[in-house]
Amino acid sequence: MGKEAAIIFLFLSFYSIEILVAVAATSPLNSSTDEHSLLAIKSHIIASDPNNILASNWSVGTDFCTWIGITCSQKHLRVTKLILFTRGLQGTIAKEIGKLSFLTNLNLAQNNLSGSIPSSLGDLKALIELDLSSNRLSGEIPLFLGQLSNLEYLGLTFSSLDGTMFEDHFAKLSKLSDLRLSSLKFKVKLDWVPPFQLRRLVLKSCDIGGQFPQWVQMQKELEYLEMNNCSISDTLSKSLYNSKNLTSLYLSNNHIQGPIPNNISQMLPFLNYLFLDQNRINGSLPDSLCGLKYLLLMDLSKNNLSGYIPECLGNLQYLLYMKPATYNGCPRDKSASTPMKYEDL
Structure with missing residues (x-):
């Protein structure tokens, strides 16, 4: 009986671990990860608009799914849309934005954001829309954009981005239907067949x-x-x-x-x-x-x-x-x- 009890104990232990992993995957801890990410984004941005939107609205103690510019999925209570275009925002894009793993729409167009496009954006595999147009972003266009296979809209016009577009920038963008770029150089082969x-x-x-x-x-x-x-x-x-x-x-x-x-x-x-x-x-x-x-x-x-x-x-x-x-x-x-x-x- 001692041997059988030990086997049962081990079985229950492994089963309990699996339950904990499953619960962790859907627990509010992941939602709180989204909240922490949003607060990190806020800390890198200065809201210069008269209404002081982020400072007054994005505050701890309130449901982040009700914050201005935020849309959450009803099932998982995870951030799916971050829409803050034409808000007069200044600052940089925090690397923590890459932790919003459920994000499908990111629109920060027509602000005064500076700095480079963070590499963590490459982790947002669910992205359908990415619009960073009309900002003061600088640096080269990152190659990881070509790996966002669900992307349908890409807007990078009117910024200080400086770089060359290669085939790799579009490698897996088979769903892309709307492309908007400005002041960039294209260096692709004459016989290049785009995936979109x-x-x-x-x-x-x-x-x-x-x-x-x-x-x-x-x-x-x-x-x-x-x-x-x-x-x-x-x-x-x-x-x-x-x-x-x-x-x-x-x-x-x-x-x-x-x-x-x-x-x-x-x-x-x-x-x-x-x-x-x-x-x-x-x-x-x-x-x-x-x-x-x-x-x-x-x-x-x-x-x-x-x-x-x-x-x-x-x-x-x-x-x-x-x-x-x-x-x-x-x-x-x-x-x-x-x-x-x-x-x-």
């Missing part, structure tokens, strides 16, 4: 190598494309390859050459916004522009265009604004006594 299909791409003042990137041409689901001031030197026909789903096209301040394609309405049948100003586009406006029946706004100013505006553009029922020229509220066409000059109003 974007719906929205914003590249502002990025160095993409001059030619319109093949990896962008592979984005067959694009609805919004903005590549202003990226030194694009291709023709418009090549730039618009595979872009039939586009509703918004912004390619201002580049070096795009050649004429507007005669089949532009077939290439971009759903287009609402067309901004091609400050390029080197030449020739006359093709009648096919009149086939852009959903067009709302168009800017073709500061190019090398010549000739007349097609009369049929006056039949576009949704068109609200057009550059380069109007005449008495209507587009000037071949019936005008003198050719229309392509210049700013």
